[in-house]
Amino acid sequence: EVQLVESGGGLVQPGGSLRLSCAASGFTVSSNYMSWVRQAPGKGLEWVSVIYTGGTTYYADSVKGRFTISRDNSKNTLYLQMNSLRAEDTAVYYCARTRGTTVFFDYWGQGTLVTVSS
Amino acid sequence: DIQMTQSPSTLSASVGDRVTITCRASQSISSWLAWYQQKPGKAPKLLINKASSLENGVPSRFSGSGSGTEFTLTISSLQPDDFATYYCQQYNSFLPTFGGGTKVEIK
Numbered sequence: 001e002v003q004l005v006e007s008g009g010g011l012v013q014p015g016g017s018l019r020l021s022c023a024a025s026g027f028t029v030s031s032n033y034m035s036w037v038r039q040a041p042g043k044g045l046e047w048v049s050v051i052y053t054g055g056t057t058y059y060a061d062s063v064k065g066r067f068t069i070s071r072d073n074s075k076n077t078l079y080l081q082m083n084s085l086r087a088e089d090t091a092v093y094y095c096a097r098t099r100g101t102t103v104f105f106d107y108w109g110q111g112t113l114v115t116v117s118s
Numbered sequence: 119d120i121q122m123t124q125s126p127s128t129l130s131a132s133v134g135d136r137v138t139i140t141c142r143a144s145q146s147i148s149s150w151l152a153w154y155q156q157k158p159g160k161a162p163k164l165l166i167n168k169a170s171s172l173e174n175g176v177p178s179r180f181s182g183s184g185s186g187t188e189f190t191l192t193i194s195s196l197q198p199d200d201f202a203t204y205y206c207q208q209y210n211s212f213l214p215t216f217g218g219g220t221k222v223e224i225k
Binding site for chain 2: 058060094111
């Protein structure tokens with residue numbers, strides 16, 4: 001059974017950093033494109049970042065230069081390093097698996113809440 | 119970036135109603151469109167990919183159609199479990215984008 005479990009969210013001050021983790025089971029992270037998608041409170045879904053099987057990464061303009069997606073193949077875990085956090089980064093962050101080489105999301109984690117506030 | 123516009127943003131309907139949600143893309147995305155259902159406090163659930171391909175286990179009352187820039191999600195007979203928010207998402211571009219969502223409420 002495919003499962004994705006996020007962790008690492010919490011309260012952080014503006015300008016601070018946080019690293020999110022997404023532990024996967026039932027499939028191999030490195031064999032799939034993997035993404036982070038976020039949802040601000042009461043708002044819609046916003047794609048954040050993707051890492052391809054070969055290691056190529058892409059980012060939404062809103063996080064480019066501040067966030068870094070990565071994976072640890074030995075731990076079958078996806079990460080999102082978030083630096084220079086802003087109030088507008090406050091959201092539930094979901095990790096999501098894509099199907100094949102098309103970036104739509106067939107499995108999602110339960111999400112982890114990041115709150116950026118002083 | 120490709121912009122996705124959903125309408126309506128809110129829809130009030132009764133059990134048994136036929137419901138249609140529209141999603142428009144700012145440029146042609148062929149059939150590279152997915153639909154998701156999200157309930158409060160839960161992760162989105164994939165319903166349809168490639169505009170009209172129903173995911174395994176999704177009830178057949180859900181259907182998708184369209185290509186190019188205009189797409190629809192139809193629920194043929196609304197059931198109590200279907201009251202939720204629905205999102206479209208394009209994946210024609212390597213930067214995927216979502217529509218703003220359509221909340222289906224009980225009338």
